Amino acid sequence: MPSHPSFPERLKAGSPVLTAWCGMPDPSVAGMLAHEAFDAVVMDLQHGSIDFAAALQAVPLIAAAGKPSLVRIPVGDFASASRFLDAGVSGVIAPMINTIEDARRFAAFTKFPPVGERSWGAYGALSLTRLEPGAYLQQANDLTVSFAMVETREALAIIDDILAVPGIDGIFIGPSDLSIALSGGKSVNPAGAEVEKALDHALARVRAAGKVAAIYAVSGARAAQLSAKGFHMVSIGSDISMLMAGAHAALAAARG
Amino acid sequence: MPSHPSFPERLKAGSPVLTAWCGMPDPSVAGMLAHEAFDAVVMDLQHGSIDFAAALQAVPLIAAAGKPSLVRIPVGDFASASRFLDAGVSGVIAPMINTIEDARRFAAFTKFPPVGERSWGAYGALSLTRLEPGAYLQQANDLTVSFAMVETREALAIIDDILAVPGIDGIFIGPSDLSIALSGGKSVNPAGAEVEKALDHALARVRAAGKVAAIYAVSGARAAQLSAKGFHMVSIGSDISMLMAGAHAALAAARG
Amino acid sequence: MPSHPSFPERLKAGSPVLTAWCGMPDPSVAGMLAHEAFDAVVMDLQHGSIDFAAALQAVPLIAAAGKPSLVRIPVGDFASASRFLDAGVSGVIAPMINTIEDARRFAAFTKFPPVGERSWGAYGALSLTRLEPGAYLQQANDLTVSFAMVETREALAIIDDILAVPGIDGIFIGPSDLSIALSGGKSVNPAGAEVEKALDHALARVRAAGKVAAIYAVSGARAAQLSAKGFHMVSIGSDISMLMAGAHAALAAARG
Amino acid sequence: MPSHPSFPERLKAGSPVLTAWCGMPDPSVAGMLAHEAFDAVVMDLQHGSIDFAAALQAVPLIAAAGKPSLVRIPVGDFASASRFLDAGVSGVIAPMINTIEDARRFAAFTKFPPVGERSWGAYGALSLTRLEPGAYLQQANDLTVSFAMVETREALAIIDDILAVPGIDGIFIGPSDLSIALSGGKSVNPAGAEVEKALDHALARVRAAGKVAAIYAVSGARAAQLSAKGFHMVSIGSDISMLMAGAHAALAAARG
Amino acid sequence: MPSHPSFPERLKAGSPVLTAWCGMPDPSVAGMLAHEAFDAVVMDLQHGSIDFAAALQAVPLIAAAGKPSLVRIPVGDFASASRFLDAGVSGVIAPMINTIEDARRFAAFTKFPPVGERSWGAYGALSLTRLEPGAYLQQANDLTVSFAMVETREALAIIDDILAVPGIDGIFIGPSDLSIALSGGKSVNPAGAEVEKALDHALARVRAAGKVAAIYAVSGARAAQLSAKGFHMVSIGSDISMLMAGAHAALAAARG
Amino acid sequence: MPSHPSFPERLKAGSPVLTAWCGMPDPSVAGMLAHEAFDAVVMDLQHGSIDFAAALQAVPLIAAAGKPSLVRIPVGDFASASRFLDAGVSGVIAPMINTIEDARRFAAFTKFPPVGERSWGAYGALSLTRLEPGAYLQQANDLTVSFAMVETREALAIIDDILAVPGIDGIFIGPSDLSIALSGGKSVNPAGAEVEKALDHALARVRAAGKVAAIYAVSGARAAQLSAKGFHMVSIGSDISMLMAGAHAALAAARG
């Protein structure tokens, strides 16, 4: 899009993209964080409290700060992926892509023919990109990023196949769910040794495929580690965590 | 419903039904346009910004103007079709009905047994129709219209089969997506020659099946052409386009 | 959860759980009814007008009254089941579970591995239960109740198989839809003889499986009958009916 | 207004006008109660939770049921009285009109010149009344009712003067506040002997002035008494009370 | 503000400022019209349906289009003038400024000391202007415009005195109310001879005072006339009118 | 109120009350901060973006955490003070109380007769306090706190008179506005020497009057200083500042 024409290119351009991660129900939160030093803003509709209408309202607010917006959709709600692309988001993160069929259906909803079956009606995106309909149709598949979440044993096992699906631009790792899966439901430990090994493996496979790798980090410190590993995008979560961290710091200072 | 008991009959009654097409997030827009000379109002939840809660609020506002309301649901979100019928809409338009299975699932959610599996709970519709539960159960399948959208090569190829699915009352053509499909993703040209030919073919098949044909028109002028072709319903879009046209006219007059 | 740690246990503890049933769009209604003598509050997203965002807002209001909250999700919208569990609801009711595959998919979205594939992100529930992540992961499958709705001939025919699906904690009977199904679409009669026979049968099968049985009652009087039958939970509907009953009583008194 | 052209006349036409009294935040509540046997619906912005935007949304819903709507505004917020008249309400109730100056200011905001200074912009009312601007300007002062609330000793003492203010169409008694005032803050007893005496006196003065008298009743039974006394309008409160009464009745029936 | 640092200067810079005039409840309408060829966008909280929260949400959307936003506040609600200035609007229009005291109170709420008593807390404006607090405090009185509406005989009679009040930057004429006032409540005729004469007089007095004159125009054609007269700002109303004009044009084209 | 029956007593009980200060539009923010270690939560309707409806929704969420809620109302909007007390807030902060008449009017709206003229209708508060109407009427004046803001030269000059007004329970200092006033509009410096001197003076006068003193602190560190000075309540602002501080910390950690 004009103010961020090359989000897919930016992802591959060197320094990792650091994104805010928003789940609070009010769209102004995403708008405000977009004015901070984040490179992009993700709104989480899988585990966050923000709903479709609010996330839609946030898209122009994030764009006003010159930043790309992304959404994580609820599991399997691919129709909303199309609707958010219509509104002008630069990327969609689909959770629990565990089969090649999942990946294909996701791509079908996010890419125009002949790659997929995305339906015409991108009025918000036309306004944000200032492209004519014909030009938008030609370029949209390359202007937006479809991230398949890899967060189960099944997904890890077929990561090369997922990466090979036309229209899947990258992988987004969910380290908490991955840790639950790898431990057979015994523990949630997103920075444990087994997860680390899986991250390295996944990252290598993504690089081999020439696509992009992204991941969720529970804190800034963890984001630094994951950036160093070579992820193209690291999402730092969440807005609520940041608000609480700010509150704790203020209270600590106040109470000495 | 009392004020519009014969929407399906009205569709076959002669002059084409001209509808407004609303995607703006505020339900009062649909309410206001219902007071203009449109015959019905469609709310678009596939590509519009209006969400479920807002569209629900619009239903009684449209009914207050004595007009039928319709919704276009997101791709595959058939559960919301039932919920809107519960609220009292007279028709549902389902995008991307590309297989017979798609058509069957759609009908399953919009028609009561034995035709489909629509679930009981139509409290808004009972209030708007003033029918007793038993009467509503008997009549509802005939009081409401289920439009399957035909907008891909696959759908065109099986249009007779789609029309033969019990509970599918008509076809709604999406000319933009159809043009993309027919051009293999090369261009969006909803009034091109290839699309025109497809429209004529589809219209002939719908008539042969004794069902109703509807279509989206990007402007009033285009709606006049499509009415003349014989479509039973033509939706003129959109509320945003109309607002912008009004703004352009006012600015042109102001600036001379 | 702390204030209601044993909702599944409470269901089996003797006297039936009587719940309010809320479909009005405003979350404060569910909050207010939670302060009345109901044992729990159900929010209905299948046939009610309350949407996802509003139901989410109601969860802490119901918790503030020390009561468990439940939701009935739209048909097949299992992703929202996970989201409501994230927010801290104690139970989810899934309509139209007509096949074993339906039941398995429902359980996949509501139970953590290894039973299902529920995804990590239960921030609201962590706050309400005050459990640490590891403890919540271990206990959540037993703290929350997944009700499969049995309301068709198909479902009745396989009720033992549905009850055998790991992660399905109980059955919720939809008597109106069941009456439509049993009459082949001829009538809606939720207290007819055929339905009664089906209720007795279903209740016996649930007991044999050691799980819990719940049902919707259109009035308090009907709830008394169904409680006497032995259902573990009876939902009295709806908020609108109660408002209207109150209005009728006031008008009758006013007009003499 | 077309469907209720003579609300002021209706008030004087014989049987008392019985109104619902709504304070819940959701506009659909007022819309639903308008379909019950109430003669009109009041929305309470002084002590209710409904806000300006929601009350505005309710006006067309109440009109759709063919009923007049009224609002009680917050103390001294006369600007909102004008805005609600713009939207098409048939009456405004202003609390705590304790001085002649209060009454004059209230009338200034609710009546067009030369009686008052109401400002032009009644777009909703033009739509609901289907009057041309010139006709609306001429008739509006007589189509709508301005009720001054009398609920203090000061107000009672000057009731004749308040009634004499041009543009004040009637008095609305607040019996709870009146009881607090008459007891010097010692008790709230809206049906006590002192209040009854004050009601009789006020009613006599209103009749002498040829204007209309209205009052709030905490229940249907109380409304019957107040109707019998001769009040032209009795408001039965509230929506929450009715919901709770309905809930209590349902629970009593359920628990035997 | 950075993108429109000289709104007061722009008003005096030659060609008249043409503004949209928005009263619809949804903030995205104002945001969309800001992307059209209007020079600024006014939101009307006196006679429009937009409320405080929605107008606040619109401010960053209008700013994102690089346009200044203004609000017309409800009569006498000067506190909201401050709150909108806090949010970053470039101008406030106060209706019914009929006395010098009215003008002084308005200025007190819109200008910082020593001119007025505006209170500190302009967080949105600091973000939009990117000024440091100290700089904003020094410049804000000159960056924003306070328009006193002149729309009664009283106001016309003291227009020189109103213009002389420190902090009053200009006059905004309300021609409909003025016509009602000048006709003694007999007619609403905003383009009648008596109004025209008053406009000429007011315009001359504003020029003599070196301040700015603005006015409401019911259509683009009327705006052209008023621009030609020399008004510095002409607001073309309204969003609803434009939507309806667009709908009429579309229907006329469709129905031939 | 039951969970915080002695908020006025708590204010005098020793350690200073530390409050969060919320201006974000979403009520869940106030609810979440109430679960942190703040002693109470203030919602700011003067300079914050939260509106009346949202603040009302937050009251039960804050109460659910067992904490008292307070609101700062817009300048002069005393009617909303009553409405918030109706909803169950424990305190109201009124900005710009610059005259004795201001203080009297504020107290009139917040205290029942004979102290003031607060109107009956405290339905939310009755529910939160679980008091019977008669008991609530007797105790409410002592259960809630009315803070007059002192933030101008005029107010400072008459601080003893303001403190002497019956129903004024304490003073809340606005140090930014005070700094602007004391510098004649030249600078905003809430911790400057002149302000410090004024704080000491004000604090001494409040103590002499046996009432409570509160103040706004821009950070936790400043709150520590002000607590040490002896203020009974220190509000740490704001929610946005805390969110931004959390974001800065996360980004700093992420970028090393």
Ligand SMILES: [Mg+2]
């Ligand atoms: Mg995950």
Ligand SMILES: [Mg+2]
């Ligand atoms: Mg299409």
Ligand SMILES: [Mg+2]
């Ligand atoms: Mg059912």
Ligand SMILES: [Mg+2]
């Ligand atoms: Mg009262």
Ligand SMILES: [Mg+2]
């Ligand atoms: Mg005017």
Ligand SMILES: [Mg+2]
């Ligand atoms: Mg201040």
